[in-house]
Amino acid sequence: MTGLLQVRGLEVDYRVAGGTVDAVRGVDLDVAAGEVVAVVGESGSGKSTLAQAVIGLLPTNGAVRAGSVTLDGEELTGRSEKQLRRVRGARIGLVPQDPGVALNPVQRVGVQVAEALRTHGLADRRSAPARAVELLERAGLPEADVRAGQYPHELSGGMRQRVLIAVAIAADPGLLIADEPTSALDATIAAAILDHLDVLRAETGSALLLITHDLAVAADRADRIVVMSDGRIVEQGPVAEILAHPAQVYTRRLLAAAPGLAVTDPPPPVPLSPTAEAPIAEVRGLVKDFPLPRARGSWRRGTLRAVDDVSFTIARGETLALVGESGSGKSTTARLLLRLADPTSGQVLLDGEDVTTLRGERWRQLRRRAQLVYQNPYAxxxxxxxxxxxxxxxxxxxxxxxxxxxxxxxxxxxxxxxxxxxxxxxxxxxxxxxxxxxxxxxxxxxxxPDLVVCDEPVSALDVSVQAQVLELLAELQRDQGLSYLFISHDLAVVRRVAHRVGVMRDGRLRELRPTAELFDDPHDEYTRELLAAIAGRRRTATVDVPRRSRVGSH
Known part of the structure; x- marks a missing residue:
């Protein structure tokens, strides 16, 4: 492999109130033609700033203060915006993190892809729409001819990310930069997106610079891993070497925190004896229907069944996890359990008392015993x-x-x-x-409370911070005997905390079993799909990653 991207002594800072912040400090980085290099680190480590500096897209308060960036031997630092526009897209393609921000909300997606083709002189006004559909198909977007005529808000997160991939590969650039391209997606959709990037790379021979906070994602996809902390590269090397023999304490901490790489034993089921207390929570035959808008020309309204005949119990001191993709019904089930919404039919029992019919002071007192931790700590x-x-x-x-x-x-x-x-x-x-x-x-x-419902409580956090929060939840459970209903789309996270796991899809509970049994011998095909999508599983099957204690163990 020959050198494609070369970064030497790169220093980037941001002007802020009261001075400057050094975001990238003396970074040296090489990416060879056809190579996949993953840059890994926590939020604030400088990894995204590094990517932005390479492609010349730093925020207005950011500046390269020293160093050089060369692409195929051509210096990029110090270039004018007009000169950099000839590089972006044509020679370096970018797949940004958030398609909700990167796509124009008032333009159809086909028009946005066509614009990229016309910008690089690859199509004229007449041919661009058809070429855009071809690119969307190549990016793996289903029914590309139909989707091209839709607006971003009409597409799922995974579909929007495929639109960004289509824009990035329009000119077949030699280098793709993917900045956290799947961090906001369900595990199965994220795996499909990364699989498709692998296919596209193999077809074109392009190199990939992958920016991620998750070492498990890097382990599955990269040839080399570069670990950043506090604006500096602290360690880099081949994937197998970094996983098996990390030299730095910081790298070892990231490895221990990555759910897909931390090979752990799940907590055993909570033992239940014939004299055991009644479960703290129970749902029986839970159903929730939502009315749909009337179709044009019709007086009848359809319904969407979000939860369909779901039943389970939560024992005292137990963590029951519900997993599934977006739209599976898991969060709606949690809302019904807390009676933040009323079920269409079925029962919700807290400490043996049916709360679906309670009103007034009695319900108010019971409500104290079940509390909620929301997904997004920023909102x-x-x-x-x-x-x-x-x-x-x-x-x-x-x-x-x-x-x-x-x-x-x-x-x-x-x-x-x-x-x-x-x-x-x-x-x-x-x-x-x-x-x-x-x-x-x-x-x-x-x-x-006796019961805490945790709705995706760590999905918005870095993996190292995730591990700290999960450890805190386990410690509180040990000390106070708390019960948890833990909602997640990530089975790797669930394995670390849950005694039992329920797998939901299309509103139905497909499988409910002790965690170890479900991981070792999944019965449902959908469960097998979720397990296969866990980042890091491909690599841990071939590399001897040290076994670590599970969250909450001593």
């Missing part, structure tokens, strides 16, 4: 509140204690979730994602 906390106000809000809503007692409870809970006491006077915007989720957990614990 679930009121930005106007201090952390203290966030945590005491449920206490105030249920008239628990006076002001001093509530303040003491908030201080106790902040300490319980391993945050410094100074956090109490800060606002959510001043906290990292992991710190915000700890605050959300503290708020959920304020009323001393």
């Amino acid at each position: 679930s906390l009121d930005p106007r509140f201090t952390v203290r106000e966030v945590i005491v809000e449920p206490l105030r809503a249920f008239a628990v204690g006076d002001a001093s007692e509530r303040a003491a409870r908030a201080a106790e809970l902040v300490e319980r979730v391993a945050l410094p006491s100074s956090t109490l006077d800060r606002q959510p915007v001043e906290l990292s994602g992991g710190q915000r989720q700890r605050v959300a957990i503290a708020r959920a614990l304020a009323l001393s």
